[in-house]
Amino acid sequence: xxxxxxxxxxxxxxxxxxxxxxxxxxxxxxxxxxxxxxxxxxxxxxxxxxxxxxxxxxxxxxxxxxxxxxxxxxxxxxxxxxxxxxxxxxxxxxxxxxxxxxxxxxxxxxxxxxxxxxxxxxxxxxxxxxxxxxxxxxxxxxxxxxxxxxxxxxxxxxxxxxxxxxxxxxxxxxxxxxxxxxxxxxxxxxxxxxxxxxxxxxxxxxxxxxxxxxxxxxxxxxxxxxxxxxxxxxxxxxxxxxxxxxxxxxxxxxxxxxxxxxxxxxxxxxxxxxxxxxxxxxxxxxxxxxxxxxxxxxxxxxxxxxxxxxxxxxxxxxxxxxxxxxxxxxxxxxxxxxxxxxxxxxxxxxxxxxxxxxxxxxxxxx
Amino acid sequence: xxxxxxxxxxxxxxxxxxxxxxxxxxxxxxxxxxxxxxxxxxxxxxxxxxxxxxxxxxxxxxxxxxxxxxxxxxxxxxxxxxxxxxxxxxxxxxxxxxxxxxxxxxxxxxxxxxxxxxxxxxxxxxxxxxxxxxxxxxxxxxxxxxxxxxxxxxxxxxxxxxxxxxxxxxxxxxxxxxxxxxxxxxxxxxxxxxxxxxxxxxxxxxxxxxxxxxxxxxxxxxxxxxxxxxxxxxxxxxxxxxxxxxxxxxxxxxxxxxxxxxxxxxxxxxxxxxxxxxxxxxxxxxxxxxxxxxxxxxxxxxxxxxxxxxxxxxxxxxxxxxxxxxxxxxxxxxxxxxxxxxxxxxxxxxxxxxxxxxxxxxxxxxxxxxxxxxxxxxxxxxxxxxxxxxxxxxxxxxxxxxxxxxxxxxxxxxxxxxxxxxxxxxxxxxxxxxxxxxxxxxxxxxxxxxxx
Numbered sequence: 001x002x003x004x005x006x007x008x009x010x011x012x013x014x015x016x017x018x019x020x021x022x023x024x025x026x027x028x029x030x031x032x033x034x035x036x037x038x039x040x041x042x043x044x045x046x047x048x049x050x051x052x053x054x055x056x057x058x059x060x061x062x063x064x065x066x067x068x069x070x071x072x073x074x075x076x077x078x079x080x081x082x083x084x085x086x087x088x089x090x091x092x093x094x095x096x097x098x099x100x101x102x103x104x105x106x107x108x109x110x111x112x113x114x115x116x117x118x119x120x121x122x123x124x125x126x127x128x129x130x131x132x133x134x135x136x137x138x139x140x141x142x143x144x145x146x147x148x149x150x151x152x153x154x155x156x157x158x159x160x161x162x163x164x165x166x167x168x169x170x171x172x173x174x175x176x177x178x179x180x181x182x183x184x185x186x187x188x189x190x191x192x193x194x195x196x197x198x199x200x201x202x203x204x205x206x207x208x209x210x211x212x213x214x215x216x217x218x219x220x221x222x223x224x225x226x227x228x229x230x231x232x233x234x235x236x237x238x239x240x241x242x243x244x245x246x247x248x249x250x251x252x253x254x255x256x257x258x259x260x261x262x263x264x265x266x267x268x269x270x271x272x273x274x275x276x277x278x279x280x281x282x283x284x285x286x287x288x289x290x291x292x293x294x295x296x297x298x299x300x301x302x303x304x305x306x307x308x309x310x311x312x313x314x315x316x317x318x319x320x321x322x323x324x325x326x327x328x329x330x331x332x333x334x335x336x337x338x339x340x341x342x343x344x345x346x347x348x349x350x351x352x353x354x355x356x357x358x359x360x361x362x363x364x365x366x
Numbered sequence: 367x368x369x370x371x372x373x374x375x376x377x378x379x380x381x382x383x384x385x386x387x388x389x390x391x392x393x394x395x396x397x398x399x400x401x402x403x404x405x406x407x408x409x410x411x412x413x414x415x416x417x418x419x420x421x422x423x424x425x426x427x428x429x430x431x432x433x434x435x436x437x438x439x440x441x442x443x444x445x446x447x448x449x450x451x452x453x454x455x456x457x458x459x460x461x462x463x464x465x466x467x468x469x470x471x472x473x474x475x476x477x478x479x480x481x482x483x484x485x486x487x488x489x490x491x492x493x494x495x496x497x498x499x500x501x502x503x504x505x506x507x508x509x510x511x512x513x514x515x516x517x518x519x520x521x522x523x524x525x526x527x528x529x530x531x532x533x534x535x536x537x538x539x540x541x542x543x544x545x546x547x548x549x550x551x552x553x554x555x556x557x558x559x560x561x562x563x564x565x566x567x568x569x570x571x572x573x574x575x576x577x578x579x580x581x582x583x584x585x586x587x588x589x590x591x592x593x594x595x596x597x598x599x600x601x602x603x604x605x606x607x608x609x610x611x612x613x614x615x616x617x618x619x620x621x622x623x624x625x626x627x628x629x630x631x632x633x634x635x636x637x638x639x640x641x642x643x644x645x646x647x648x649x650x651x652x653x654x655x656x657x658x659x660x661x662x663x664x665x666x667x668x669x670x671x672x673x674x675x676x677x678x679x680x681x682x683x684x685x686x687x688x689x690x691x692x693x694x695x696x697x698x699x700x701x702x703x704x705x706x707x708x709x710x711x712x713x714x715x716x717x718x719x720x721x722x723x724x725x726x727x728x729x730x731x732x733x734x735x736x737x738x739x740x741x742x743x744x745x746x747x748x749x750x751x752x753x754x755x756x757x758x759x760x761x762x763x764x765x766x767x768x769x770x771x772x773x774x775x776x777x778x779x780x781x782x783x784x785x786x787x788x789x790x791x792x793x794x795x796x797x798x799x800x801x802x803x804x805x806x807x808x809x810x811x812x813x814x815x816x817x818x
Contacts, residue, residue, distance in 0.1 A: 060695075111640060
């Protein structure tokens with residue numbers, strides 16, 4: 001399909017202009033991060049002298065300093081992106097909120113990385129270079145725990161108070177054979193104007209979270225139903241479990257590679273190897289990014305298909321995807337490299353093509 | 367024949383040359399700690415005329431300060447008459463605060479004349495750097511913040527009236543002194559003095575230390591000197607008590623700071639805070655067991671003593687790290703001998719059972735004093751962060767003030783966690799150099815022997 005047949009030319013050019021900046025900002029950030037961790041892998045071991053702790057504590061310090069440096073050097077790019085988003089009314093966050101929020105976010109990252117170092121360096125003290133095996137398993141267990149607990153970490157949730165939408169959700173759950181999944185609303189007013197929703201949790205913590213922006217005009221009830229059906233589709237197809245399983249497939253070999261790479265610095269039992277381990281992690285994550293995007297795009301397409309099947313409403317699904325594209329200034333058909341590296345969801349054009357394909361298959365015109 | 371030995375040439379006694387490192391504004395304490403219960407009971411009311419006089423004097427000082435600022439800028443030195451005026455003002459304010467805080471007993475005079483038991487010595491006017499004079503109002507802010515937190519300000523509170531009408535301004539100013547840490551502590555001292563007719567030695571020294579810093583700050587602001595106030599508690603303001611301390615602070619820090627770790631210090635501290643809270647739960651459980659055991663046997667069991675001492679040590683390490691009093695990232699087990707700022711805690715000793723029984727209540731005053739010193743420690747962390755980031759080092763005075771607050775906190779914790787039954791000493795003493803031996807008595811020339 002030609003995007004010009006679906007979107008006005010002005011919208012396409014506006015989206016291309018918006019996304020061009022975002023793309024280059026993303027590329028620069030990736031390059032800066034790799035450059036920073038590469039330099040840090042070289043100079044980081046010097047910071048061992050700033051520690052009076054043992055190997056685990058020193059490893060924590062070096063890992064936190066590495067993350068801190070990354071945060072610091074990403075700051076101007078993040079601010080530039082915020083400026084761009086504010087200019088295009090994509091976000092309502094102030095610079096101050098963004099920096100303070102980022103600072104607290106960094107604190108959470110510090111705690112997480114300390115836990116990771118406790119596992120890695122701690123295990124390396126005991127089992128040497130074989131830490132990657134129990135360590136990989138431990139990380140998968142942690143990822144499972146995190147996925148389980150994540151719904152409790154999202155602030156500002158309230159139960160959905162739209163009887164019509166709730167009734168539709170109940171009906172979809174019944175059709176999908178799901179048991180009473182709560183539909184919550186997260187208040188994001190004052191933070192962003194972007195519409196979004198997510199399926200989170202595992203087992204008893206499963207829930208669907210709709211951003212308050214989705215429940216506002218111009219979204220109609222029919223379009224909101226598509227959103228809810230899409231998120232329930234994620235739960236029906238067990239995408240959270242599959243996501244953790246995919247993570248295991250990346251984490252365990254990744255841990256093995258990191259253990260091999262860091263052997264030149266004495267292995268992860270030696271805290272001086274932590275900066276090199278951080279570099280290996282960043283490079284491997286960047287390499288894995290296209291593959292991870294393939295997986296998430298596939299899951300999103302699957303959830304779209306479930307939503308179409310449940311709602312039987314291709315017109316509103318198409319309208320919703322168009323609205324998402326407009327609201328986010330998303331390029332309906334981005335360049336291939338950007339698609340490969342950055343797109344975690346199918347593009348607007350792909351989603352509409354799927355709607356048309358579903359319609360051709362399920363509701364052929366007489 | 368008369369033999370006359372060669373005359374003994376006595377070297378003329380020279381007046382001791384002033385130490386170039388000596389601060390031009392000093393506090394001298396000659397107080398004997400005795401207090402009159404009657405004047406202690408009515409201390410606040412008795413001080414009302416002094417406060418009124420200070421208020422009136424402060425108005426004059428405000429205008430005189432403006433004149434003095436211009437003259438010092440022009441001449442590079444404060445005129446003698448104004449210098450003496452401000453020296454008397456600072457002296458009077460110090461006397462008044464010492465009286466209010468129960469750091470001294472006699473009713474102070476209204477003229478700020480020397481001779482009070484907590485007195486201020488001010489050197490004569492000296493040349494002052496014009497740039498420092500020009501920016502004095504800005505430069506004084508960090509010192510004034512610290513002095514205000516501890517003591518208040520000379521006029522009874524804030525020195526600026528802008529933005530407030532007269533009534534609210536004076537109540538605000540008065541409120542600052544009332545809210546100062548020392549005022550809260552003087553309430554504690556009030557009870558002790560009423561009961562014992564004697565001021566606690568440590569608290570008196572703490573007040574004297576704070577008053578010295580405040581006097582130096584006020585003197586700096588009023589251009590008595592261009593030497594910045596010295597927060598270093600290294601020079602004790604009064605005689606130290608001759609009591610062995612079971613908890614001692616060792617500082618082997620070289621003042622160097624890593625800018626990167628200073629920048630992220632608050633976040634790097636988070637992981638320790640997390641661990642501190644977890645360990646704290648275990649420590650409280652251990653304390654409960656230890657309390658029963660110490661009550662029963664009169665001595666803390668060794669294993670519990672070791673565990674709790676490690677916790678107290680860990681708190682010291684983490685506090686020193688968070689407040690930039692020390693540089694390296696501390697370990698997580700409170701191991702002794704691993705950190706540049708740490709405490710030495712004596713092993714288990716016999717403890718008084720009555721003190722053990724009421725330990726929780728007995729520790730409350732110490733915790734209040736510790737809370738006041740922790741405010742100072744917080745300011746040390748803030749100022750130390752900026753200085754450490756820009757200079758890559760920590761000022762000695764600020765570091766030592768922080769260490770003093772940490773030591774008192776450690777003593778309080780050790781007392782609370784039953785590691786000792788010796789009450790924490792709130793005066794600064796850890797950096798005190800050994801007192802110089804008293805000078806030998808002046809040799810008088812012996813009468814010439816007459817040989818006949």
